[in-house]
Amino acid sequence: MKALLLKDTHQFELIDMPVPEPGEGQALVRVLTTCICGSEVHGYHGKHFGRKAPAVMGHEVSGVVEKLGAGASSPAPGTRVAVMPQTSCGVCEWCRQGSPNLCPQRYMLGFTKWPGSFEEYFVIPATMLYPIADYVPDQVGALMEPLSVGLHAVRRAKIKQGDSVLVFGSGAIGIMTMLGAREMGAEVVIATDLYDFNLKAAKAVAATHTHNARSGSAAECALELTNGRGVDHVFLAADAPGMLEQAVAATRIHGNIIVIAMYDKSVPVPLQTLKTKEQCLLGSVTFDATDFTRSVELAHKHYAVLNQLVTHTFTLEQAEEAFQVVDKHSEDQVRVAFKVSE
Ligand SMILES: [Zn+2]
Ligand SMILES: [Zn+2]
Structure with a gap:
């Protein structure tokens, strides 16, 4: 073979x-x-x-x-x-x-x-x-494997009905995370990326709003959409300079920042602001059998959009x-x- x-x-x-x-x-x-x-x-x-x-x-x-x-x-x-x-x-x-x-x-x-x-x-x-x-x-x-990675991340965040979410990166993992967030009841899902093509794909699957990172700060966009309060959860499904600063700024008091992507180098974290807002910085690694079972179910439900x-x-x-x-x-x-x- x-x-x-x-x-x-x-x-x-x-x-x-x-x-x-x-x-x-x-x-x-x-x-x-x-x-x-x-x-x-x-x-x-x-x-x-x-x-x-x-x-x-x-x-x-x-x-x-x-x-x-x-x-x-x-x-x-x-x-x-x-x-x-x-x-x-x-x-x-x-x-x-x-x-x-x-x-x-x-x-x-x-x-x-x-x-x-x-x-x-x-x-x-x-x-x-x-x-x-x-x-x-x-x-x-x-x-179904990348979808289960997204589902694990949204389980780590404990998303509730009506929550707002910002996702850095609209590659497969970012989009799968958005889909998982929507399934758990998130009402505002903001996709960011450098490529309009990916933002369009994110919108077709799950995003309610899109933001091209070349056009300015994603944090400002998230704050604007939440009347200055900040989103409940920010997911990091990309590696971009200054992303943590933006994530901390975009997340509300007591909100979550969930790290999914892979990082070759260490990334500076604005700890003082994170502490002042009592935010939670969470890691998310792959998935378990619960996530995978759920992923198979969801992929059957959404196969037509996922196929794209x-x-x-x-x-x-x-x-x-x-x-x-x-x-x-x-x-x-x-x-x-x-x-x-x-
Ligand atoms: Zn993979
Ligand atoms: Zn073991």
Whole structure:
């Protein structure tokens, strides 16, 4: 089978590998569609702790169950599935309290030690597969993972009916966060981004207002829309200079700032203002099974709008080009995918 190997930093090679055999409790999955996540661009640049070359990356994926290993009884071969791509030790303090995403031994499909979905077939515990309905397109199946990341972030924020939200970044994760916020009852959802294309996509899925960051301060826009009070929650789904200053200014007294994106460098925080407004700065890491289950449900409900978020599809042979499009933002895009099989 074909596998896209990240051989070294900025270096892909399409190699030939034997199709893996599913072990005890595992399933062999044939890849349909798999998306390129921002974390994989970090891996491509040699800046991700778990995606270090040599590795076959890929974790946002839909596929078909080809074969079950001993002891696995479902989903039946032939079932089309979304994939919950995260595993943890199951016995540590954090796993036991239902937060496998915080397990020190957590890892994802597509980390160096677990070949991911940028190839034709991969193996995974069968319990991590979620059947999807016929009417849901393959590429929406591959978006259930980023949607679960957004849903986890809105759960961390404990959004209530009528809340207002500002989201920095209208890439896939930002838009998924907006959708989750709307589902939890947020009434004002302000999307920011540098690209009008992404703002349009955000509006089509979930945003009530949009703000192009090139046209001035997002904080001012948020304060204006909330009569100077500030929004209840600000989500950071981007890495832009001065973002924390704006987030603290845009958030109300006792409001939340939730950090979702990946940061290579430390970012200054205006602690004095944050303290004076008694704001809460929260981290949000990936998702757990509750988020993923909810994500599968919501993706079925919103499949038509979500389908529009996959703006480019490439073959594995075109990996270099596909990664350039994501990394350089050389074309309007939300999620870029590989179509691996039909
Ligand atoms: Zn991802
Ligand atoms: Zn654990």
